[in-house]
Amino acid sequence: MSRYLVDKFLYTVDRDPELVERYRTDPHATVAWWEAERANAVLNCTTGEASTWLRFTDEERDALASHDHVRLFALGAHPFLTLTLFIAMFERDHDEPMAYQKQYGLRLAHFSLPYPDIAT
Amino acid sequence: MAQVVAVIASTHHPFYYRATTATGEDRPPFADEWARKILAFRETLTRARPDVLVMVGSDHFHQLWLDNMPQFLVGKAPFYDANWYNEEREFGLPRMLLRGQEDLSAHVLRAGLDAGFDLAFSNELRIDHSITCPIITLRPEADLPIVPIYTNIFAPPLPQPKRFVQLGAAIREIVESWPSHLRVAVIGTGHLSLELGGPRQFGPQGPDPEFDRRAVEWIANGDLDGCLSEVTLDSLHAPGNATHGFMDFMLMMGVAGAGAKADHVDTLDLFHTMEAYFTWYPNGAPA
Incomplete structure (x- = not known):
């Protein structure tokens, strides 16, 4: 399990407008590129210093590549990160205010307390 | 010594700015009442005539990240840029620039470390809506220097609730021991019951109105014993998956002091969350 890396994907994509669009339109390729090129970047280093060991599990990679926010919740991805990025990608496809946010919650209706652990 | 002239605790609803600046069809039906309540709340700060604002909030994975996550962090910088691209994108928040009060930051860090709080610090901190929302609601001129203090209510493992209360009490003592003639207001924002990214989000009310009712009573009456006897890191999952932000209210109860009844209490039931405003x-x- 690499919950931290799933969060790192959501976090780094969310803060980059160009990556938000890439992930929206081509999720499989964006996840594959990100895992190969960005997953190991130490974010606080400007000179390209990198880790060597970070990779997704097959299930995490697939959940991200299929925009499956329900499975990401089940895997313990940080719900704030998932929600923020998914609003950025998909709220625009809905006419009514908050329609996407409400639908997003409804799709999670089968979860009851305790929710999946989000500790990293 | 410096005086703490007001202690203020509030929710930080990122939609306030957009809701109350919208006009015509875009203006939501609750905007006028919301703005009225905020104007009354703002007056409670204005009347105290503060010179400096200590601002307690929580970074929402903007500058602080899981590769290096502080539990409590004090900003010490001459300026703080504010608000981030994704807050502009989702909430329409404006970019801001606030002045810092570096002498008080240095004093808080030294005295806090000496009092047993191993505070992290930042000399270049871009603050987010947990601090800019109360600037927008309480001091929209954004003309007073600030000392930002960030708490981790967001990325487990979190400090215990009692630690937030202890830090609040320490902040009160530390500010009052600052050798300065300046008038300081301590302002902190958190949440009542709140769900983000889970099944109970964006309902017609906050996810747990009963928790909200009791929380408002605890805060308004300064009932730290009652609050601490019921609130644990585990218990805060029940009212909503983002309710750990309530610990920033507990920190502010620590600043106000055990048993201190708030001089101003107001709430507003909105979709998704209850808003709550307190001033001591x-x-x-003040006259």
């Missing part, structure tokens, strides 16, 4: 005047209400 430690030296009595």
